[in-house]
Amino acid sequence: MESIGNVFCVGRNYQAHIEELNNQRPKEPVWFMKPSHSVVVCGQDQRIILPKDQGEIHYEVELVIQMKADYLPNQPLETLVGTVALGLDLTLRDLQSQLKAKGLPWLRSKGFKNSAVLTEGVPYSSLGDFGETNFQLRINDQIVQRGNTQLMIFNLEELLANCWEQFDLKAGDIIFTGTPAGVGGLTDGDKISMYLNDGCLGECVISLK
Numbered sequence: 058m059e060s061i062g063n064v065f066c067v068g069r070n071y072q073a074h075i076e077e078l079n080n081q082r083p084k085e086p087v088w089f090m091k092p093s094h095s096v097v098v099c100g101q102d103q104r105i106i107l108p109k110d111q112g113e114i115h116y117e118v119e120l121v122i123q124m125k126a127d128y129l130p131n132q133p134l135e136t137l138v139g140t141v142a143l144g145l146d147l148t149l150r151d152l153q154s155q156l157k158a159k160g161l162p163w164l165r166s167k168g169f170k171n172s173a174v175l176t177e178g179v180p181y182s183s184l185g186d187f188g189e190t191n192f193q194l195r196i197n198d199q200i201v202q203r204g205n206t207q208l209m210i211f212n213l214e215e216l217l218a219n220c221w222e223q224f225d226l227k228a229g230d231i232i233f234t235g236t237p238a239g240v241g242g243l244t245d246g247d248k249i250s251m252y253l254n255d256g257c258l259g260e261c262v263i264s265l266k
């Protein structure tokens with residue numbers, strides 16, 4: 058990916074994940090952000106260091122896009138979106154529950170160091186139809202999450218337009234587009250592999266410290 062600007066994330070964009078966390082189906086995208094410093098690009102055998110003593114860390118595999126141009130309404134996606142990667146939106150789930158219960162912002166539970174793990178990107182134009190893209194997370198070679206963009210509640214056009222309307226959206230910004238069902242906890246030594254349409258885009262190993 059090119060130099061990364063803002064890191065926007067969409068929560069609750071796949072019905073099955075909404076149900077597993079007992080959340081409501083949103084009428085508009087649910088946005089939150091991560092600090093750009095939370096991004097780490099994974100490489101084979103690379104260890105991703107995560108906090109050991111702050112409760113459960115949930116993985117959420119997501120398609121991530123990076124803008125190559127400032128957003129303008131009614132432009133075709135191929136002129137706006139440069140690359141597509143996979144990402145893990147990591148969440149300190151116990152801490153998030155505590156923060157939510159107190160009505161406090163999620164930032165500490167979603168924005169900690171290395172909480173945004175990215176694979177290398179591929180050109181958007183190489184994907185064919187983004188609206189029919191499959192992706193997968195494997196942990197220790199077992200498939201734990203499968204997603205298909207057909208199941209997104211808000212599709213990519215809608216996400217970009219809504220993000221731009223509310224916050225502006227410029228070249229370099231990235232968007233985590235939401236996770237399908239199957240989120241769960243990480244353990245020390247887990248081997249992570251992220252697949253886009255059956256090709257592995259990135260691997261790393263989790264190290265809890």
Ligand code: ZN
Pocket residue numbers: 066067068117119146233235236
């Ligand atoms: Zn997420």
